[in-house]
Amino acid sequence: MSNDPTHQFLVNKIVPIEIGGIDFSFTNASLFMVATVSAAAGFLYLTTSQRGVIPTRMQSVSELSYEFIASMLREGAGSHGMKFFPMVFSLFMFILTANLLGMFPYFFTVTSQIIVTFALAVFVVGTVILYGFYKHGLGFLKLFVPHGVPGALLPLVVTIEVISFLSRPISLSVRLFANMLAGHITLKVFAGFVASLSAFGALGIGGAILPLIMTVALTGLEFLVAFLQAYVFAVLTCMYLNDAVHPGSH
Amino acid sequence: MFVTAAYAQQSTTTEGAEAHDAPAAGEVHTETGVAHEAEHGSGVFPPFDSSHFASQLLWLAITFGLFYLLMSKVIIPRIGGILAKRHDRIAQDLDEASRLKGEADAAIASYEQELANARTKGHSIADTAREEAKSKATADRAAVEADLTKKITAAETRIADIKSKALADVGAIAEETATAVVKQLIGGNVTKTEIAAAVKASAGN
Numbered sequence: 305m306s307n308d309p310t311h312q313f314l315v316n317k318i319v320p321i322e323i324g325g326i327d328f329s330f331t332n333a334s335l336f337m338v339a340t341v342s343a344a345a346g347f348l349y350l351t352t353s354q355r356g357v358i359p360t361r362m363q364s365v366s367e368l369s370y371e372f373i374a375s376m377l378r379e380g381a382g383s384h385g386m387k388f389f390p391m392v393f394s395l396f397m398f399i400l401t402a403n404l405l406g407m408f409p410y411f412f413t414v415t416s417q418i419i420v421t422f423a424l425a426v427f428v429v430g431t432v433i434l435y436g437f438y439k440h441g442l443g444f445l446k447l448f449v450p451h452g453v454p455g456a457l458l459p460l461v462v463t464i465e466v467i468s469f470l471s472r473p474i475s476l477s478v479r480l481f482a483n484m485l486a487g488h489i490t491l492k493v494f495a496g497f498v499a500s501l502s503a504f505g506a507l508g509i510g511g512a513i514l515p516l517i518m519t520v521a522l523t524g525l526e527f528l529v530a531f532l533q534a535y536v537f538a539v540l541t542c543m544y545l546n547d548a549v550h551p552g553s554h
Numbered sequence: 555m556f557v558t559a560a561y562a563q564q565s566t567t568t569e570g571a572e573a574h575d576a577p578a579a580g581e582v583h584t585e586t587g588v589a590h591e592a593e594h595g596s597g598v599f600p601p602f603d604s605s606h607f608a609s610q611l612l613w614l615a616i617t618f619g620l621f622y623l624l625m626s627k628v629i630i631p632r633i634g635g636i637l638a639k640r641h642d643r644i645a646q647d648l649d650e651a652s653r654l655k656g657e658a659d660a661a662i663a664s665y666e667q668e669l670a671n672a673r674t675k676g677h678s679i680a681d682t683a684r685e686e687a688k689s690k691a692t693a694d695r696a697a698v699e700a701d702l703t704k705k706i707t708a709a710e711t712r713i714a715d716i717k718s719k720a721l722a723d724v725g726a727i728a729e730e731t732a733t734a735v736v737k738q739l740i741g742g743n744v745t746k747t748e749i750a751a752a753v754k755a756s757a758g759n
């Protein structure tokens with residue numbers, strides 16, 4: 305069973321909690337959420353505790369991530385979008401840390417659970433909808449009516465715009481979830497080949513070299529994907545927030 | 555084998571819990587319909603197992619909410635403060651540098667000004683000296699020329715005087731000569747007035 309590539313995604317109860325007949329147990333997923341938050345917040349807190357004008361290496365990592373997200377948001381949603389900076393920064397740091405923690409063997413990957421990524425995506429799109437209506441009232445609906453479209457085509461275009469808007473939480477969540485899931489399964493399968501081939505003696509060990517190289521290469525790729533998916537999630541969040549801040553500008 | 559047994563046992567407990575939770579979970583999470591269908595199979599794909607969705611959502615809300623609060627209240631103001639402080643410091647240093655540069659420029663400008671002033675002053679001194687010398691020379695020359703002209707005029711008057719006197723003498727000499735010649739030639743006496751008229755007539759020719 306330990307060779308089952310999906311075994312790593314199993315959620316196990318650590319402290320069973322049940323409230324009103326609903327299972328709210330503290331699971332290994334919960335544990336790694338806590339670990340993610342602790343690691344990310346702890347890193348950012350400890351590295352910036354010196355408040356140095358000349359930063360140490362670790363402090364400049366924290367500053368770099370801050371400026372990276374700040375410039376991303378400013379480019380994506382303009383200076384009015386900067387009020388969402390804590391949200392985008394938290395999302396990016398949370399997803400990045402969760403993805404990177406998932407790279408440790410035997411660690412649980414929080415972002416490989418569709419419900420987690422879906423909840424984060426709903427949080428983003430929900431913020432866009434709530435802020436859009438709060439700020440622009442019904443003017444937010446201009447988002448679905450692009451400029452310069454001939455009247456005859458308008459119903460079709462608006463339908464397409466509405467569908468594309470509604471598919472955002474799905475595409476946003478599935479992209480992250482599927483990338484993490486597929487990457488970890490592939491890694492597990494290739495690593496499993498190494499273990500099972502080397503059980504066949506000398507010839508097997510010789511044959512296991514190829515999947516071993518593959519595993520090493522894939523590990524590197526997975527680190528890239530871990531960063532890239534956090535980046536993509538943050539960039540798309542910035543783009544969607546731009547719709548809430550400036551509807552009808554595209 | 556041990557792992558398999560443990561897994562089997564665990565899956566039965568999970569299924570038991572699912573059966574118990576099914577109505578409530580169904581009410582709360584309608585969007586997980588796909589997973590609901592899948593979970594009836596024994597080998598449900600773990601990420602789609604909706605029995606733990608409620609727990610995941612709750613703990614995500616708790617941990618992410620806490621993380622968000624920490625970020626917005628502590629970390630972001632802190633890093634923002636560090637960056638702003640550095641930015642201010644750099645701006646301040648740049649201001650100081652530009653102020654010093656301004657001072658240096660002003661010093662250079664005043665030096666250049668002094669130099670230009672001195673140069674113009676030197677020029678003006680030289681010019682005045684030259685002008686003075688020139689005007690003095692002109693005046694001297696004018697005086698000398700005037701003196702010379704006076705002398706020339708005086709000389710010319712004297713020459714004219716002598717000339718007119720000489721010319722007047724020429725008439726008298728001619729008369730005397732003519733009288734003497736006439737006396738010698740014809741021995742007769744000719745009146746003075748006749749001689750004078752003749753001389754005047756020949757002189758007029």
